[in-house]
Amino acid sequence: MAARRNDTIRAIEEILRLRRAERLADRPLRAELRTVREFLEDIAGPTVTRAEAARLLGLSQTALDRWIFKDEISSVITPLGRREIPLSELVELLEDVERVRDTGIRRPLAAVISERRRRSSESVDLDR
Numbered sequence: 001m002a003a004r005r006n007d008t009i010r011a012i013e014e015i016l017r018l019r020r021a022e023r024l025a026d027r028p029l030r031a032e033l034r035t036v037r038e039f040l041e042d043i044a045g046p047t048v049t050r051a052e053a054a055r056l057l058g059l060s061q062t063a064l065d066r067w068i069f070k071d072e073i074s075s076v077i078t079p080l081g082r083r084e085i086p087l088s089e090l091v092e093l094l095e096d097v098e099r100v101r102d103t104g105i106r107r108p109l110a111a112v113i114s115e116r117r118r119r120s121s122e123s124v125d126l127d128r
Helices: 002-024 027-044 050-057 061-069 087-101 108-122
Strands: 047-049 083-086
Touching: 002 027, 002 047, 002 050, 002 087, 047 050, 047 087, 050 061, 050 083, 050 087, 083 087, 087 108
Parallel strands: none
Antiparallel strands: 047 083
16 A cells, blocks of 8 residues: 555656646647657546545645645545545645745645635625
8 A cells, every 4th residue: 555655646646747848848749748648647537535635735645634624725525435545636736835844934724725715805706
């Protein structure tokens, strides 16, 4: 089980590297990188365990669970009844945390969550 967890974490780290490379690459290379990234995403699966997500985000599972409980980080219930993080949510969070960390902010995940909360409160409800 630990080997699979390490493989998943490594796959997600490589997905992040490929996404960075895609942004910098010219169009033909970008298409090649996207194919490889999508293959890794298929291998990683649609969701990630809370333990894997916590490890990648650099926090405890208890802290992650608090963010989930407050609906600050999305989660889903798998068919087996486990609460997991969608891969797309985790990758987006990791990219945002990396971007914020590069600005020198000390608690990048908290800053990302605060920014998401602020944007959400400013969004317009089109159904009103």
